[in-house]
Amino acid sequence: MNDLDHEDWLRFEQLVLPHVDNAFNLARWLLRSRADAEDVAQEALLRVCRFFRGFQGGDARAWLLQIVGNTCYSWLEKNPPRGLMVEFDEELHPQPVATPESIAIADEGRERLSRALETLPPRFREVLVLRELEGCSDKEIAAITSIPVGTVMSSLSRAQRQLYSALANSPLKEAVRDV
Amino acid sequence: MTCDFADSLLQCYFDGELSALSAAEFERHLQHCVDCAVELVDLDLLSGRLQLAQLYEAAPASLRKKIRADLRSVAPTTAIAQPLLWHWLAAAATLLLVAIAGWRASPLLRTDDYQAELAEEIVDAHVHSLQPGHLTGISSNDEQAVKGWFKGKLTCALPVRDFADKGFALQGGRLDVVEERSVAVLVYARPGH
Numbered sequence A: 001m002n003d004l005d006h007e008d009w010l011r012f013e014q015l016v017l018p019h020v021d022n023a024f025n026l027a028r029w030l031l032r033s034r035a036d037a038e039d040v041a042q043e044a045l046l047r048v049c050r051f052f053r054g055f056q057g058g059d060a061r062a063w064l065l066q067i068v069g070n071t072c073y074s075w076l077e078k079n080p081p082r083g084l085m086v087e088f089d090e091e092l093h094p095q096p097v098a099t100p101e102s103i104a105i106a107d108e109g110r111e112r113l114s115r116a117l118e119t120l121p122p123r124f125r126e127v128l129v130l131r132e133l134e135g136c137s138d139k140e141i142a143a144i145t146s147i148p149v150g151t152v153m154s155s156l157s158r159a160q161r162q163l164y165s166a167l168a169n170s171p172l173k174e175a176v177r178d179v
Numbered sequence B: 001m002t003c004d005f006a007d008s009l010l011q012c013y014f015d016g017e018l019s020a021l022s023a024a025e026f027e028r029h030l031q032h033c034v035d036c037a038v039e040l041v042d043l044d045l046l047s048g049r050l051q052l053a054q055l056y057e058a059a060p061a062s063l064r065k066k067i068r069a070d071l072r073s074v075a076p077t078t079a080i081a082q083p084l085l086w087h088w089l090a091a092a093a094t095l096l097l098v099a100i101a102g103w104r105a106s107p108l109l110r111t112d113d114y115q116a117e118l119a120e121e122i123v124d125a126h127v128h129s130l131q132p133g134h135l136t137g138i139s140s141n142d143e144q145a146v147k148g149w150f151k152g153k154l155t156c157a158l159p160v161r162d163f164a165d166k167g168f169a170l171q172g173g174r175l176d177v178v179e180e181r182s183v184a185v186l187v188y189a190r191p192g193h
């Protein structure tokens, strides 16, 4: 299946592998699960490797993110989300040791934000993550998501509004109590 | 949204994307539109609170490990062990040429005044480095250490592999200068040679 010669392999190592974090992060927010994101990011990386021979240079991160996005959408099609399911990840939020209260308050903002983001439709999550977490321009987002630039811009502003109303609707203390 | 302006203009106004004329017009509207005023404050709040960047989640170590393992199985370096050794060395040689092209001696060293003097030094250093037991650079059989030594000295990453099990034991690396350009050199020793 793999015809990479050594030079392709070196290029792959240099151009693609540095973006594993980016791939994982996008998958994590699209799938709302770290475990699934790990599987899908792995699959996407292998897919990129398989087709790397045809890569003529250019933005390897954008290419990888595009494939991650596509892999996520086909994964979501096969595994439709069962309602909104928010996980609490021990690895990500280690149990507070010293002063539970202060840590809970510090985590509260992040936790609320994370939950609010997860209530958005996947397309909105995707454009927000690409803009706010990856720092992509409208044009880059358009290339990665294969949607027109104009639509990217309107999606971004709608996504931001929806995120805000999701935030506004989540009572301030709820996140902490749930945890 | 109850106000048309809130839908169409407010975000642009907030982002500073309106022309001066439109902005002024919108500000007149703001004075008597509670919806827009509230929305604007919300947006302001939102931008302060929406530090989405803090949500970035780095890949777990397990993913990197899995990818490395997956890729190792398809990587040409390890796919076929013996016959590929020479192929690999050839590839490494190609890469050295890349390194030559990518890394030039510091412009400071290239001024004419020093040229003649330098040329002599370079030849000296080169001849010196060819003598047995002499190694300018790093003397180590640790791939990572040698790779680390080249880091910062070359503009591209140099793959460093030890082939001790194939009869070529990594001894270290050095930078030679050939025709004013630095050349990355990997040194291998062949037992009995």
Ligand SMILES: [Zn+2]
Pocket (backbone or CB within 6 Å): B003, B004, B005, B006, B029, B033, B034, B035, B036, B037
């Ligand atoms: Zn209004």
